[in-house]
Amino acid sequence: MHLFAGFKYNPTKLLMLKKERQAYILHQVNLHNKVLSATLCQEINVSEDTIRRDLQELADEGKIIKVHGGALSHSFHEVFHLSNGVYSQDKKKIIAQKAAALIQNGMFILTSGGTTIIELARALPAQLRATFMSGSIPAILEYMQHPTIDVIMIGDRVSKNSKITIGAEAIAKIREIKADLCILGINAIDVRHGTTDNDWDVVQLKKAMVESAQKVVCLTIAEKINTIQPIHICGVQDIDILITERSPDDPLLKPYVDAGIQVL
Amino acid sequence: MHLFAGFKYNPTKLLMLKKERQAYILHQVNLHNKVLSATLCQEINVSEDTIRRDLQELADEGKIIKVHGGALSHSFHEVFHLSNGVYSQDKKKIIAQKAAALIQNGMFILTSGGTTIIELARALPAQLRATFMSGSIPAILEYMQHPTIDVIMIGDRVSKNSKITIGAEAIAKIREIKADLCILGINAIDVRHGTTDNDWDVVQLKKAMVESAQKVVCLTIAEKINTIQPIHICGVQDIDILITERSPDDPLLKPYVDAGIQVL
DNA sequence: GCAATTTATGCGGGTTTTTGCAGGTTTGTA
């Protein structure tokens, strides 16, 4: 589409045909996922009404989404409709599959809560014999469905927000044991800052779990890679395995491989 | 710290369209389970009022859950609603009403599990401030819905059929405390044999609870009056209050009144 | 080629949307 390439750098008054102009607009929308009416009317040198009419026509044809002040691409707008149910559930199922493969008979496993852990609980093979320990009530509910695993609930005061048990008792209980694996659903990870979260109580629990396990496994959708939250859980040096829905050799994950983490 | 998640998708944070902004917010909520209005208005560079209006609109559309100071993801806050097809639910609601009247602010209350206890949890007045302790996962789920009460989960191994935590740890934890009330949903009661049950683990828990409480309250539908189960929990002399859906002066209950139990 | 006709564009004015701010009220927490 080099046909349009020069227009925004060419303030010369050009006579653009209507079809041509609309093609240009559509191109811009697809390229940047959004356009502003004001910007377009400067670029093409037509009145704002004309731009508005163009946007309206393109919207009527279903090519773009018209909004107050400009337009959005259709792909951008998908966020709104895909927001039903658990966010990114497909991706989390993939992650759960990879994580479930790590678990072997006889293992003792500490887990956090969160929707990814719920998927893990659902992905456990039916004949698995292992012991799962958690303070997350939704996670325990899911583990209870499994026919053969042993489930241990960490007791203490219940946090209504995070639906986990929190407090000194819970942390002391975690410290008492030495688990084979600690599997955490994490909310943010960054090479420099490690994993971080935004709930103080959850962080306390996760920190204790990391210290009480021989191997630390972190589960997260790739979207949360290279993001930071306010409260620190542990550094990358404390993490043994990182699991996302992407392939281990995805460039996004290279820094973590370089940092010595086993990426699955 | 202006490095929070999401900036990578929002390099040009100036002049964001309304829909675009809302999509960004929704994305953040789904990603992190919660957002703060203050954080968002810094990130997007708009006034807090605008953020609040956006959150309100998204909440009206059912996309998120608005709370004081920010918003929560819908999937995270999902309520596990127990089926309402409970046997004799009407009668249990009556029992729950009577039992709830016994509870006063500041009390510490031990409870068992069971559908009658679930009804009790639902019947608690909204402004009540008390502490409830239980090893029953369904009961804890119900207590969590209440806005002001404190909830303490007794930890230990989870019994999959009775959905309670059982074991030495759990019993030791109960022994540590001295509750104002112990409220038991019971499966059988008889003047001669006292209360009995058919699950060994449940009985151990209930016995410990009876011993750790100043007053013992038994809840049961009248149908279970004068029935016997294999395993003994406690004698009638250990019971302080008995609550059924019938009137206290019902002839069926007279033997228990005569035995010194306060019948409600 | 030229007039008639259709289409596209720009403009004026009135309406709606969006946004920030001032104020008073509610809420959560120490």
Add this chain to the structure above:
DNA sequence: TACAAACCTGCAAAAACCCGCATAAATTGC
């Protein structure tokens, strides 16, 4: 119980929108 943060309500300014109309541009018919 006191206090700060968050909330709501109303308001006003700016931006965007819509409608009708006049004019310019393109197309068509002859």
